[in-house]
Amino acid sequence: MEKTRKNIHRNGPVLILENIYKIYELGKTKVVAINGVSLKVKKGDFISIMGPSGSGKTTLLNLMGALDTPTKGKVYLNGYDLENLDDSKLTKFRRNKIGFIFQFFNLIPVLSCYENVELPLIIAGLNKKERMNQVDEILKKVELERYKEHKPNELSGGQQQRVAIARALVNKPSIVLADEITGDLDSHTGDMIMDYLISLNKSENQTIITVTHDINIAKKTNTIYQIQDGRLSKTIRT
Amino acid sequence: MSQKTLEFKLAFRTLLKHPMRSFFTLLSIILGVALFFSVNIAIDSLEKSLYDNLDPSELGDVEQWIYLFRGVLMALAGISLIICVIIIKNLMEMSREHQMYEIGLLRTLGMSKFSIFLLFLFQIVILTVLGLILGLILGYFTSNLFFGPLKTVLSAFLSLETDFNVKLTISSYTYSLSIIAGVIVPLIFGMIPAYKASKTNILSALRPYLRSRGEKIKQWSISILKLSFSVSIIILSIILINLSYSGLLGFTDSPTLESNLAIIFLFIGGTIIISGCIILGGTILPILTKGVSYILSPILLKMRKICQKNITRNLRRSRNTFFIISMALALLIMIRIIFSSINAGILPGARMRLGGDIHLGYQWHYDQTRIPMNTSLYLNQLEGIKDVCEVKNTIGKKSLCDGFGLDSNEEFILYVINTTAYVNIHKKNSIYNYEGNLNFDKFIHKLDEDRTILLQKELANYLEKSIGDEVNIQTNSWAFPSLNTNLSIVGLIDILPGIFHSYFVGNEHEMEYSGIISWNTYFNLTGSDIDETTSYFWVGCVDSLKANDIRNRSYNLYQNLGGIWATADFENEWAYRTVNDEISFISEIVNLILIIIVSILYMAMIISVFGMISSMIMNVIQRGNEIGVFRAIGTSKLQILKLISGEILIIGFTSIMVGIFCGILGGYSLSNVPFIPYVPFIFTINWYNILIISLVLLSLTILGSIIPSIKANKLAIITNIRKRGI
Secondary structure, X not given: OHHHHHHHHXXXXXXXXXXXXXXXXXXXXXXXXXXXXXXXXXXXXXXXXXXXXXXXXXXXXXXXXXXXXXXXXXXXXXXXXXXXXXXXXXXXXXXXXXXXXXXXXXXXXXOOHHHHHHHHHHHHOOOHHHHHHHXXXXXXXXXXXXXXXXXXXXXXXXXHXXXXXXXXXXXXXXXXXXXXXXXXXXXXXHHHHHHHHHHHHHHHOOEEEEEEOOHHHHOOOOEEEEEEOOEEEEEEEO | OOHHHHHHHHHHHHHHHOHHHXXXXXXXXXXXXXXXXXXXXXXXXXXXXXXXXXXXXXXXXXXXHHHHHHHHHHHHXXXXXXXXXHHHHHHXXXXXXXXXXXXXXXXXXXXXXHHHHHHHHHHHHHHHHHHHHHHHHHHHHHOHHHHHHHHXXXXXXXXXXXXXXXXXXXXXXXXXXXXXXXXXXXXXXXHHHHHHHHOOOHHHHHOOOOOOHHHHHHHHHHHHHHHHHHHHHHHHHHHHHHHHHHHOOOOOOOOOHHHHHHHHHHHHHHHHHHHHHHHHHHXXXXXXXXXXXXXXXXXXXXXXXXXXXHHHHOHHHHHHHHHHHHHHHHHHHHHHHXXXXXXXXXXXXXXXXXXXXXXXXXXXXXXXXXXXXXXXXXXXOOOOEEEEEEEXXXXXXXXXXXXXXXXOOEEEEXXXXXXXXXXXXXXXXXXXXXXXXXXXXXXXXXXXXXXXXXXXXHHHXXXXXXXXXXXXXXXXXXXXXXXXXXXXXEEEXXXXXXXXXXXXXXXXXXXXXXXXXXXXXXXXXXXXXXXXXXXXXXEEEOOHHXXXXXXXXXXXXXXXXXXXXXXXXXXXXOOEEEHHHHHHHHHHHHHHHHHHHHHHHHHHHHHHHHHHHHHHHHHHHHOHHHHHHHHHOOOOHHXXXXXXXXXXXXXXXXXXXXXXXXXXXXXXXXXXXXXXXXXXXXXXXXXXXXXXXXXXXXHHHHHHHHHXXXXXXXXXXXXXXHOOOO
């Protein structure tokens, strides 16, 4: 399996979705959140998935990030078939290969800015020196060195989101998944955050997938996919 | 910083971030440990002081009494500890719910399930260690509160005449047991929410509104499991109670290791049956609250449906409140019932031992051969006397019933009674038990038939005789005429008032049984008449509690009659024994035990009130988002208050009903425990007491919810809405 994985990783896409379905049951109603989606994401891609509320954007992101399993279909990340991984392997996978950024920042309120960013590195088992170097480096990139001792409630919305981005990137993930990251920010701060992601994509060749319902945000990415009723129906090259 | 340090740091900071929740959890542990420790210190100190200050000959079976006291008090303190840990578990559950999003987030960032488990476990470990230290200190200083009452009760049970001072002593056993109980019990209960937190599904933590079919099935499975579990423990506790009763069969007036264990297991059985019923109630809580909401609909009006839906929607939160209220109430009611039932049995018990309201004459004394039977004629003329029953019996181990009484370990005593007077005295307010369905009047009057006898059931079984058979009676006592005659058995008795050997169960080595005949049969057999002397009189009073006054007047009568009456040895305590003497002695002991046990349970109640109020406060705080949304859509502050108090009213009312039911069930299941030797247990429910306790609990619950909801109402709508809703 290891051999197959490496081959796929070297030559193929970072992420492959093969005809996936996700069906939820809300009370007595069955909701088809994802309806036969197939997608290939290559290293260095900056993709946005657009769609109205309830179209299945976040569900798709959760499936990509190994937070959820599809009802049907296959998800390959870095060559691994996620279906074949048990919970502990999936945990390690999320820890090392995926970076998440959420709409509401989702920082741990009891930890400082520095500690929030440091968190994934502690979980990954890095020593103090390595952690300090990496955290300082990433905080510098997001221009938050001055605020590293501040608690999340002492930061503005834009600053909190930058901390969240720093936390997602600090362990150098293969792919960054961003869920409506500008949704809770004003347009100016939203633009700044997006510009930062673009520069990151260009300079680090970082693979980023973001979901949004804002066309202006989507236009800043390399590829836009539209999702409607769980189907990826249209692809627009920008 | 290693990962373990991270979890510890997160746990510690979470505790600091939620000071109210941490404070109440800590308080619960402190109180639980303090109570457990102080009760054990009190017993240790008492035991040591007894051995140090008293002569071993005076102590008798002190060891067994100490075991019994320790066992029962520890069972009660254990109950308090369990209530504490239920509160701890509830608060930890709330913490888990409150941190649900964080759990999802940490899992998303790659934290393992075990790390999440540790994060929660460290919270409880920190609180447990702190609570244990503070609890031990508090317990040390409060232990002397138990010294006085325990000393008095133990002295009464052991009939100690020497006074002694209680010196504070703590055994290593008490230290180790308290530390083990104080650490292990909260940790085990704290581990449940920690385990649940570790099992949290990431998506349901991040997006709780999505629920898959699997989760629904899982919830149903858990409900079925809980239902089966509660039914199983109810059945188990019934078996335990029955087994414990069988261990009490030999209990007479002093405890043995077997009877101690049996009583302790009975308490445990009673607690388990209550817990089982409450878990069952919790499982079917949506159905129960729906029924109660209909009952309360005249008060709740339009709010009924919303309140009921909120309860069902937040079932875990509702269950937590339900468990705390119903558990505390049920335990308190159970103990109250036990004591009101003991109290109800004190007077009949005293009458059973004395044979009436006054026992006039001698029990085992030569003077009884000198008192003329016709004294009853004079006594009957005294005001306040209902009737006087003349009684004569054989003394010494020389009387035989079909040969029974020959062996040194056998004793047969024949009683002669005035059937009419006996029935008059004992028709009401007495305890009796015999074979057959005849009423008491008819049963006793069967003796009016010539040459008949009522025989103790065990003796009849031993002799393999039944009703209608004849038994040969031989008497050869210095206090009783010699007889050798056959008498026909007309009834089999189990317990009859005054018939000492009918309620006194001897040990297996000494068989002591009795038979009863009427004066009519006696006169026919002996040829004597009313001039006969008699052993003693059983006097029935119009008002039992005025027996002391009648005793004084009958004493004066004896003095006035002169002769043998005036010179008899009245210093003997059995010469003038009344129900007042018996009641004051027993009541004193019962009241002291009641003070000790109820004070322990009230502490448990205080703990649960703390828990309840803290749960309510936490509930309302966690509902900030919900309150904000309600206010945003135009709900008035008053309506919000009505909504929350209506919800609490339904849960409180349901909990109280279930608590009362379980308490009565618990009290009933312990209805035959011989808590006080020879005091029968007459199952009595003091509804007034129950009503007061229930109202106090209900008021506290509502108060506990209204204060924080007023606080939440005062918050700006936007602030509330921005709170993350779980």
